[in-house]
Amino acid sequence: MARLVQFDKLGGxxxxxxxxxxxGAPGAGEVRIRVDAIGLNRAELMYREGSYFYEPVFPSTLGYEAAGVIEAVGEGVEGFAEGDPVAVVPSFLQTDYGTYGDHVLVPASAVVLRPAEVDPVSAAAVWMAYVTAYGPLAESGHVRPGDHVLITAASSSVGLAAIQIARHIGAIPIATTRGTGKKQRLLDAGAAHVIVTDEEDLPTRVKEITGGEGVRLAFDPVAGPGVETIAQGIAPGGFLVVYGALDPRPTPLPNARSYPALSSSTYTLFEITTNPERLRRAVAFVNSGLASGAFTPVVDRTFDLTDIAEAHRYMATGDQVGKIVVTVTHEDAPRP
Incomplete structure (x- = not known):
C-alpha cells in the first residue's frame, strides 16, 4: 500500500x-517511484479549486513534481533501473497521474535522472520553474546578452528561475513585486532592478532603467488587464509572453494603436516537456546550470506530507519567496 493525497470534490x-x-506494479511505459520530496505549484491549487484549464476526475490525486528513487520499471522502459535517483518533470495531466504520495506511478517519459550532487528537496524544486522560464528566455532566441528582461511576480519559483536564467545568458533581469517586503530578497536573488508596483509606475520605471528603450521581453504569469501596462514598457519589436492566469479577468491583446509594435503570445512548459527533443535540450541546459552553480533552486519552506493541507494554505497566502516543498517520511519497513 501507498499513502496518496486525494480529493473527492472541489474546494479549499x-x-x-x-x-x-x-x-501496484508499473504498466508499460511507466515507473514506480519511492518519493522523498514533492514540489508544490500554484497549478495544483487551481486544479483543486476547479479553476485550472481542465477539471478533476474524482477521486483525484494531484501533483506535477517529485524527487525520489526508482522502485520498479514497466515493460518497454529503457534508461532507468531500480535504485536510480530521479526527478519528475511536469508532462502529464493530473487526471492521469499525480505525485502527491510516498509511492507513485508516473510515465517514464516524465522522469529524468537526478545528478548525485542534487538532493531530493532541491530536485523537487527544479523542473516546473526552470523549464517554464527556459522556453521563452533561452530556447526562443528572443533574449540576447545585454537585453533587459521584465519578470513580473518575480518572487515565485518561476520568477526566481527566470532571474537566474536571464543572468546566465547575459541579460539584465528587472523584477517586479507589489510591496516592499520582498524587494531586498529579489535583489539578493540576482535581480538587477526591482520595481515595487504598489508605489512606482511600471512603464516609467522601466523606461528610466533602460534609458528610454524598454525591455526586450516581458515574462508575465498574471495576465488580465495588467498586460496593457506591461506592454507600455516593452521596446519596439519586443515580446510579451504570458505564461499564467493569476488574474481571472479577460486579457486584452495589446495593439499598435496604443503601443510600439510587439509580439505577444501565451506559453506553457508543456510545449517543452511533451516534445522529446525539446525536453532533451531543456534538461541538458538546466542540468548544466545546476552543475556549474549558475542555477540554485530557492526553497522557501518545507512541510511534511501529513501537513499537505497546511502547505496549500501557505501557498495561497502568496507570502513565499521561491518554492514550497513537501517532504515524505518513510517507515523503516519496506512497503510491498
Missing part, C-alpha cells in the same frame, strides 16, 4: 485527504 485545502491506496 480541507478537501485534501491522505489515504492508503494500492498502487
Amino acid at each position: 485545502p480541507e478537501v485534501l485527504t491522505l489515504r492508503d491506496v494500492e498502487v
